[in-house]
Amino acid sequence: MAFSEGNLADHLGGLSYSEEQIELMDVATSFCRDKSPIDKVRKLIADERGYDPAVWQEIVDLGWLGIAVPEAQGGVGLSMAEVAPIAEQMGRRLLATPFATCTIAAQALLAAGDEAQCGEWLPRIVAGEVATLALTEPHGDWNLDHVEATAKASGDGYVLSGTKQFVTYAKDAALVIASVTVEGAVRLVLIERSAIPDGALRREIIIDETKRSYELTLDGITVPASALLDAGRSGTALGQIELASALLQAAEMCGGTQSAIDYTIEYLKTRKQFGKLIGEYQALKHPITNAYVGYEKARSHMLSAAHNFGQQGVGEIAVRMAKASADKAYSFAADRAVQFHGGFGFTHDCDAGLYRRSAIWHASQYGDAAWHRAKLADLLF
Amino acid sequence: MASRPTAAELAEYEAQADAWFRENTPKDPGFMLPLTFMEVSTDQQFEFLCAWQRKVYEAGYLGASWPVEYGGGGLHPDFQRIATKVMKKYDGPIMLNAIGIGWAGPLIMDIGSEEEKKKYIKGMLNAEDIWCQGFSEPENGSDLGNAQLKAVRDGDEYVLNGSKIWTSLGDRAKYMILLARTSNDGPNKYAGLSFFLSPMHAPGIETRRIKKLTGEYGFVQCFFTDARISAECLMGNEGDGWQIAMKTLEYERGAKVNLAGGYFLKELDAMGVVELARQSQRGGKPLLDDPVMKDRMVDFMMDIQALNLNNQRRRMGPLVQDRPMGLALMNKLARTEMIRELTEFSIGFQGTRGGYYVDDPCAVDNGYWHRSYLNSFSATIGGGTSEIQRNIIAEHVLGLPKGR
Ligand SMILES: Cc1cc2nc3c(=O)[nH]c(=O)nc-3n(C[C@H](O)[C@H](O)[C@H](O)COP(=O)(O)OP(=O)(O)OC[C@H]3O[C@@H](n4cnc5c(N)ncnc54)[C@H](O)[C@@H]3O)c2cc1C
Ligand SMILES: Cc1cc2nc3c(=O)[nH]c(=O)nc-3n(C[C@H](O)[C@H](O)[C@H](O)COP(=O)(O)OP(=O)(O)OC[C@H]3O[C@@H](n4cnc5c(N)ncnc54)[C@H](O)[C@@H]3O)c2cc1C
Numbered sequence: 194m195a196f197s198e199g200n201l202a203d204h205l206g207g208l209s210y211s212e213e214q215i216e217l218m219d220v221a222t223s224f225c226r227d228k229s230p231i232d233k234v235r236k237l238i239a240d241e242r243g244y245d246p247a248v249w250q251e252i253v254d255l256g257w258l259g260i261a262v263p264e265a266q267g268g269v270g271l272s273m274a275e276v277a278p279i280a281e282q283m284g285r286r287l288l289a290t291p292f293a294t295c296t297i298a299a300q301a302l303l304a305a306g307d308e309a310q311c312g313e314w315l316p317r318i319v320a321g322e323v324a325t326l327a328l329t330e331p332h333g334d335w336n337l338d339h340v341e342a343t344a345k346a347s348g349d350g351y352v353l354s355g356t357k358q359f360v361t362y363a364k365d366a367a368l369v370i371a372s373v374t375v376e377g378a379v380r381l382v383l384i385e386r387s388a389i390p391d392g393a394l395r396r397e398i399i400i401d402e403t404k405r406s407y408e409l410t411l412d413g414i415t416v417p418a419s420a421l422l423d424a425g426r427s428g429t430a431l432g433q434i435e436l437a438s439a440l441l442q443a444a445e446m447c448g449g450t451q452s453a454i455d456y457t458i459e460y461l462k463t464r465k466q467f468g469k470l471i472g473e474y475q476a477l478k479h480p481i482t483n484a485y486v487g488y489e490k491a492r493s494h495m496l497s498a499a500h501n502f503g504q505q506g507v508g509e510i511a512v513r514m515a516k517a518s519a520d521k522a523y524s525f526a527a528d529r530a531v532q533f534h535g536g537f538g539f540t541h542d543c544d545a546g547l548y549r550r551s552a553i554w555h556a557s558q559y560g561d562a563a564w565h566r567a568k569l570a571d572l573l574f
Numbered sequence: 575m576a577s578r579p580t581a582a583e584l585a586e587y588e589a590q591a592d593a594w595f596r597e598n599t600p601k602d603p604g605f606m607l608p609l610t611f612m613e614v615s616t617d618q619q620f621e622f623l624c625a626w627q628r629k630v631y632e633a634g635y636l637g638a639s640w641p642v643e644y645g646g647g648g649l650h651p652d653f654q655r656i657a658t659k660v661m662k663k664y665d666g667p668i669m670l671n672a673i674g675i676g677w678a679g680p681l682i683m684d685i686g687s688e689e690e691k692k693k694y695i696k697g698m699l700n701a702e703d704i705w706c707q708g709f710s711e712p713e714n715g716s717d718l719g720n721a722q723l724k725a726v727r728d729g730d731e732y733v734l735n736g737s738k739i740w741t742s743l744g745d746r747a748k749y750m751i752l753l754a755r756t757s758n759d760g761p762n763k764y765a766g767l768s769f770f771l772s773p774m775h776a777p778g779i780e781t782r783r784i785k786k787l788t789g790e791y792g793f794v795q796c797f798f799t800d801a802r803i804s805a806e807c808l809m810g811n812e813g814d815g816w817q818i819a820m821k822t823l824e825y826e827r828g829a830k831v832n833l834a835g836g837y838f839l840k841e842l843d844a845m846g847v848v849e850l851a852r853q854s855q856r857g858g859k860p861l862l863d864d865p866v867m868k869d870r871m872v873d874f875m876m877d878i879q880a881l882n883l884n885n886q887r888r889r890m891g892p893l894v895q896d897r898p899m900g901l902a903l904m905n906k907l908a909r910t911e912m913i914r915e916l917t918e919f920s921i922g923f924q925g926t927r928g929g930y931y932v933d934d935p936c937a938v939d940n941g942y943w944h945r946s947y948l949n950s951f952s953a954t955i956g957g958g959t960s961e962i963q964r965n966i967i968a969e970h971v972l973g974l975p976k977g978r
Contacts, residue, residue, distance in 0.1 A: 472974040490880035
């Protein structure tokens with residue numbers, strides 16, 4: 194690839210937006226602000242389910258689960274580009290729901306499901322039944338094709354074994370899409386909730402207390418042969434899942450970064466020490482400005498990733514740049530947010546901690562900045 | 575303004591411009607050309623760049639959208655944008671008269687009188703009248719509002735006393751945009767400032783060249799000793815100086831679009847850095863095989879791309895709703911700091927050869943990277959330092975309190 198500073202954008206994809214994207218952005222901005230004030234976020238931390246079913250129903254009624262699902266399957270027929278601004282506002286207000294995981298599960302079905310599988314599940318997901326993904330394992334590898342769980346033929350179906358971690362919202366899920374190997378090849382398999390015994394799910398204690406995640410023991414679970422997704426397309430589906438997840442995470446992280454900065458600025462404008470507002474001290478003023486510059490760069494990358502999503506080559510570069518820069522921006526902004534709140538920053542009551550934990554969570558799932566940069570190095574040089 | 579052109583008209587114009595720049599963009603003249611308007615050191619460089627700007631202007635590709643009666647081309651701004659794009663494509667030399675066409679010109683077009691437009695615009699465009707900027711003083715740099723050069727009204731004239739420093743092109747210029755103090759009585763330091771379009775060739779105005787970090791020349795110190803200039807040089811009214819100076823800084827810092835066209839700084843050849851890293855060796859292996867080097871390089875590519883995207887996004891209203899001025903005001907800071915870091919990084923690739931400098935026969939790319947790094951400070955300091963840029967963003971975009 195040959196590019197210079199000026200034409201880098203031509204090679205790496207530029208920026209544009211759709212009317213629908215802006216409309217959704219506007220609706221999501223007020224919706225998430227109204228439905229997820231910070232005291233509600235904190236109340237839900239103590240709640241077992243972790244989200245408000247009434248708000249979830251409103252999200253379903255708004256049609257947001259079907260944005261990137263074709264009309265034929267009950268969706269709206271737009272694309273991931275239009276989902277991103279919603280995720281951004283959810284991240285901004287720390288509005289935790291199964292929205293992202295349901296959206297990604299639908300993309301997985303579209304990538305590797307057959308007509309019957311898509312026909313059954315996509316309309317149900319659009320209608321608000323929770324679907325989630327079981328991809329990662331105790332080895333902790335971000336490479337999604339590193340799969341040790343297995344499915345072995347047995348009678349008419351398959352018997353599964355292995356352990357899956359970070360299966361978000363599994364407890365509420367009607368459908369879990371898991372990665373397993375069948376005779377050495379990675380496959381995706383649909384597991385209905387009814388097939389999962391009660392003891393197979395363990396609620397994990399995760400760094401981001403606003404979210405819910407479970408470990409899933411597959412041992413002994415059986416599925417019919419019709420539950421396996423297409424063998425030929427499972428590999429590409431994993432790639433799609435990774436990129437779609439990274440895009441939505443980048444969007445959520447941009448929203449979170451914005452809030453971490455806004456929250457800190459408020460403090461810097463009101464807290465006084467040595468007779469001055471602490472926002473006058475450049476030791477705070479300049480780093481928070483750097484955080485803001487980092488945020489705007491990350492947001493440009495994210496919007497470009499949304500716009501170019503699905504474009505051969507360019508799309509993957511844009512998404513990885515988006516996730517890598519969102520991680521860098523969010524981590525820095527949230528880290529400084531804690532520090533600049535002084536003793537209060539060290540308390541559980543300070544929202545800076547919510548953002549710091551959220552950033553760590555996002556970095557831990559589907560690759561952190563360094564991992565995506567390593568992937569980018571292979572794509573760029 | 576001229577009416578909006580059709581796509582066909584633009585395409586035809588682009589084809590013409592393309593043919594012209596392909597034919598006329600100068601090849602390597604055999605001596606080092608300045609990368610920015612702040613680096614014009616020798617007469618040879620100066621004459622070459624004047625001739626190039628004049629040629630571009632005469633072909634109609636500079637000032638294309640300024641009114642015909644002042645020397646412009648009278649076309650819609652879209653045409654000039656295309657001409658500048660094509661100029662970039664053929665990687666032609668910079669437009670020398672940056673302070674003229676880049677900041678003084680737009681200012682005069684914006685708030686200048688009819689006489690000022692008639693008198694100054696054409697000479698800027700054809701590079702006959704070079705302009706410089708007299709803002710900074712030895713004792714007052716970042717604190718521009720405290721400028722002390724005195725301008726005292728005496729009949730039809732002002733009498734100037736004091737000194738300006740770091741004046742780029744000051745030894746070549748015919749005119750200066752000058753910020754001077756006409757009063758100390760105002761409610762604050764800003765109120766006593768006035769703005770002049772001052773001649774440089776007048777008794778009592780002297781310049782002394784200053785050698786730069788790079789070893790070249792490019793800026794001067796100006797001494798004003800009872801220098802008399804016509805009272806007509808005053809722009810606006812006495813006391814308007816600060817407001818007008820801030821307007822010019824918006825052009826200078828790229829917060830506003832460059833309307834006259836052309837470019838005053840060569841873009842850094844970012845891919846050249848990648849090439850350099852590819853050619854460089856460590857332990858007998860290409861440097862880019864080293865994961866640490868590769869990682870940093872990716873980080874730079876991401877940064878460059880982010881700034882490109884920022885520049886597209888800042889014109890897209892719905893994508894900058896929350897802080898509409900943010901992207902425009904951070905542009906200078908983010909770009910100049912990135913270039914400083916990237917060029918510094920590039921020197922490290924060169925191993926022992928990082929010890930050479932410009933003009934040594936063994937210097938990598940004739941010292942281009944060293945020169946670019948040392949010159950990068952011109953942009954992190956000039957036009958308002960990075961620290962001042964951070965203050966501006968913090969106060970004007972984020973709403974943080976001003977330091978006392
Ligand atoms: C774990 C922990 C244990 C503690 N234990 C004790 C204890 O046992 N006894 C006790 O008395 N205290 C204790 N403290 C309090 C601690 O000493 C204070 O939190 C600390 O001095 C900061 O004061 P503050 O929290 O009021 O923050 P602030 O002073 O309000 O500071 C807020 C932010 O502004 C910055 N800031 C403030 N002034 C300036 C300035 N002039 N220039 C630049 N930046 C500035 C700070 O660095 C910080 O980032 C403890 C704190 C913690 C976190
Ligand atoms: C290559 C080049 C070309 C130039 N061309 C021109 C020209 O054509 N015309 C012209 O008028 N000027 C020109 N300048 C001058 C330039 O605008 C000044 O150098 C700049 O504004 C800084 O002023 P100073 O040099 O007096 O530094 P100072 O203001 O003394 O700054 C010294 C250091 O202190 C920091 N500092 C100062 N105030 C603050 C603050 N409030 N908060 C935090 N940090 C602060 C600065 O960031 C800097 O790091 C040029 C400069 C360069 C390098």
